[in-house]
Amino acid sequence: MTPKDTDRRSEILDAAAELFAHKGVASTTVREIGESVGIYAGAIYHYFPSKDAIVRELITGYLETLNAEYAAKAPRRLAPRARLRAVVEVSLRTADEKPHATQVYQDQLRNVRDLPEYRRAKALADEVQRIWLETIEDGKAAGVFRADISSKVFHRFLRDAIWLSIKWRHSGDPYTTEELVQDCIAIFLDGFAVRRARRTRPPAPPR
Amino acid sequence: MTPKDTDRRSEILDAAAELFAHKGVASTTVREIGESVGIYAGAIYHYFPSKDAIVRELITGYLETLNAEYAAKAPRRLAPRARLRAVVEVSLRTADEKPHATQVYQDQLRNVRDLPEYRRAKALADEVQRIWLETIEDGKAAGVFRADISSKVFHRFLRDAIWLSIKWRHSGDPYTTEELVQDCIAIFLDGFAVRRARRTRPPAPPR
DNA sequence: GCCAGGTTTGAACGCTTGGTCAAGAGAATG
DNA sequence: CATTCTCTTGACCAAGCGTTCAAACCTGGC
Numbered sequence: 001m002t003p004k005d006t007d008r009r010s011e012i013l014d015a016a017a018e019l020f021a022h023k024g025v026a027s028t029t030v031r032e033i034g035e036s037v038g039i040y041a042g043a044i045y046h047y048f049p050s051k052d053a054i055v056r057e058l059i060t061g062y063l064e065t066l067n068a069e070y071a072a073k074a075p076r077r078l079a080p081r082a083r084l085r086a087v088v089e090v091s092l093r094t095a096d097e098k099p100h101a102t103q104v105y106q107d108q109l110r111n112v113r114d115l116p117e118y119r120r121a122k123a124l125a126d127e128v129q130r131i132w133l134e135t136i137e138d139g140k141a142a143g144v145f146r147a148d149i150s151s152k153v154f155h156r157f158l159r160d161a162i163w164l165s166i167k168w169r170h171s172g173d174p175y176t177t178e179e180l181v182q183d184c185i186a187i188f189l190d191g192f193a194v195r196r197a198r199r200t201r202p203p204a205p206p207r
Numbered sequence: 208m209t210p211k212d213t214d215r216r217s218e219i220l221d222a223a224a225e226l227f228a229h230k231g232v233a234s235t236t237v238r239e240i241g242e243s244v245g246i247y248a249g250a251i252y253h254y255f256p257s258k259d260a261i262v263r264e265l266i267t268g269y270l271e272t273l274n275a276e277y278a279a280k281a282p283r284r285l286a287p288r289a290r291l292r293a294v295v296e297v298s299l300r301t302a303d304e305k306p307h308a309t310q311v312y313q314d315q316l317r318n319v320r321d322l323p324e325y326r327r328a329k330a331l332a333d334e335v336q337r338i339w340l341e342t343i344e345d346g347k348a349a350g351v352f353r354a355d356i357s358s359k360v361f362h363r364f365l366r367d368a369i370w371l372s373i374k375w376r377h378s379g380d381p382y383t384t385e386e387l388v389q390d391c392i393a394i395f396l397d398g399f400a401v402r403r404a405r406r407t408r409p410p411a412p413p414r
Numbered sequence: 415g416c417c418a419g420g421t422t423t424g425a426a427c428g429c430t431t432g433g434t435c436a437a438g439a440g441a442a443t444g
Numbered sequence: 445c446a447t448t449c450t451c452t453t454g455a456c457c458a459a460g461c462g463t464t465c466a467a468a469c470c471t472g473g474c
Contacts, residue, residue, distance in 0.1 A: 008451085023318065026233035030432060042434080043452050051432065081400070110374070111230065145399055149390050153382075154399055156375050157368040157391070164367035167317070175360075183356050184364070191398030192352055192361055193288070215421085237462060249464075250422050258462065 009047045011037050016054045017100035025055055025108055055108060056117060062101035063124035066094050070131050080139030081189070087135055089181045091162050096177050099166045106163050132159065158188050216254045218244050223261045224307035232262055232315060262315060263324060269308035270331035273301050277338050287346030288396070294342055296388045298369050303384050306373045313370050339366065365395050 015036040019028040030051050034041040048054050074086035095102045109125060112118045132155050139145035145154075165180065222243040226235040237258050241248040255261050281293035302309045316332060319325045339362050346352035352361075372387065 024231075024233060026231060029430080031430095039451090040453055041432085042454075045433070046451065144401055146393075146401055149393060149399065150382075153387070153390050154394060156372070157394055160371040161364040161368050164371070165363070167367075168363050175357075180360070183360050186353075186356060187361060187364060187398075188394065189398050189400040191394075191396050192356065193396040194351055194353055195402075236460080238460095246421090247423055248462085249424075252463065253421065 008037075008039075012044055012047055013054065013057065014100075017058050017098075017104060020055065020058070020107075021100035021103040025104065052117070055104065056121065058101045059105045059108060059118075059121050060124065062094075062098055062105050063121060063128065065098070066091070067124055067127055067131075069094060070128070074131070074135070076134070076138075080135060080142050080144055083135050084139065084189075085181070085185050087132060088158070088162065088184055089177075091159075092165065092177055092181055092184070095162065095166045096169070102163070102166050129155070154188075158184075161188075215244075219251055219254055220261065220264065221307075224265050224305075224311060227262065227265070227314075228307035228310040232311065259324070262311065263328065265308045266312045266315060266325075266328050267331065269301075269305055269312050270328060270335065272305070273298070274331055274334055274338075276301060277335070281338070281342070283341070283345075287342060287349050287351055290342050291346065291396075292388070292392050294339060295365070295369065295391055296384075298366075299372065299384055299388055299391070302369065302373045303376075309370070309373055336362070361395075365391075368395075 012033065016028070016033045019032055019036060029041075030044055031041045033054075034044055048057075069090040070087060073090050074083050076083070078086060109118075109121065113122050113125070133151055136145060136151045136155055140147050140151065162184065169175070169180075219240065223235070223240045226239055226243065236248075237251055238248040240261075241251055255264075276297045277294060280297050281290050283290070285293060316325075316328065320329050320332070340358055343352060343358040343362055347354050347358065369391065376382070376387075
């Protein structure tokens with residue numbers, strides 16, 4: 001039976017991602033990964049040098065595609081609001097297509113970001129953040145985003161809301177990614193309050 | 208040396224919370240907890256029947272104070288916008304005062320919510336969610352929140368943004384909790400876009 | 415000085431873990 | 445049929461885990 005040959009590797013990667021996402025990296029054993037692919041644990045070490053190498057490849061791969069997508073779909077030439085929308089859309093779509101890797105990334109990066117083996121992952125994560133902040137700052141400079149709220153705070157709120165959406169979206173959901181993007185932009189840019197008159201602080205006091 | 212006597216128990220609880228929050232429950236050993244209190248691992252079992260009992264007590268205690276605070280500071284008689292603000296403020300303040308327990312709660316509850324030992328924790332978590340949703344629904348009914356965005360989605364975005372703020376706030380931050388509450392409400396209710404004219408969808412199409 | 419009882423020790427137990435490895439299975443090639 | 449090579453097996457570590465427990469330690473009251 002050799003319908004898939006070099007596929008074993010990615011089969012292991014997928015199975016590991018699912019298990020890691022579902023019950024955490026630390027409490028997933030190499031034996032479980034093997035079991036869910038239908039091989040013994042020892043065979044896994046034919047494809048990967050260690051359990052941690054699997055985790056690392058998952059995280060790095062995820063961040064690479066994310067960055068590539070940002071570059072392709074959210075170039076700087078877009079107007080800030082459109083670019084932010086594109087960034088949000090790419091983030092949500094990637095989370096939707098690779099939910100397991102996304103989750104592993106969130107759960108793990110904080111614990112390992114200072115380890116030398118993860119230097120590349122950290123660099124990629126920094127680049128992701130750079131793009132977000134650049135988009136927000138450009139929008140402020142253009143006068144379309146509020147200058148009275150810290151870019152970092154806004155970035156973190158928005159990023160966390162997006163990243164965590166994978167935890168509550170389940171596959172059989174009729175709520176599409178497109179709708180989610182729509183609602184996300186609606187809430188974060190225009191607010192959840194019904195618009196009657198000006199309600200709170202005046203926009204962008206000069207300072 | 209007996210300045211604190213029955214305090215041993217809470218000393219263990221605090222030390223465990225800090226370790227759990229910092230490196231995860233699974234990869235924190237009972238020996239480490241003991242070490243950080245200055246006793247041997249065995250002695251911990253004089254106060255707690257198991258490691259899991261410590262986790263459970265942390266989570267349950269956190270959810271209890273959170274619910275009590277909601278009841279005290281965000282009663283239903285408040286107007287929806289004020290009540291939502293109060294809920295946000297209580298959540299952020301509790302996260303600020305008990306950052307470790309908050310983090311353990313976030314990291315763990317998803318993994319254990321169906322275990323019978325955690326029935327009480329699950330009930331408390333459900334009550335927390337009930338209060339959030341009630342506040343949002345009341346606001347929609349009163350016409351001050353947008354009816355064109357799902358309450359669940361808004362709740363989840365806001366909740367996740369708040370819960371995760373503890374991950375990026377560090378103790379020496381000059382950014383106060385009061386400011387954070389302010390910015391949080393500003394973003395989520397009024398939006399990050401500068402208000403010029405109506406920008407996107409009309410408010411609350413009847414349906 | 416002595417006792418009683420809560421508290422701590424320190425070693426041990428049973429078990430699981432990530433990782434290793436010599437041996438072999440299986441197919442493809444010649 | 446023999447050779448070669450990739451992939452898999454299954455037993456095997458050493459290390460580390462949560463937990464247990466008899467024995468020792470303290471400390472306050474008599």
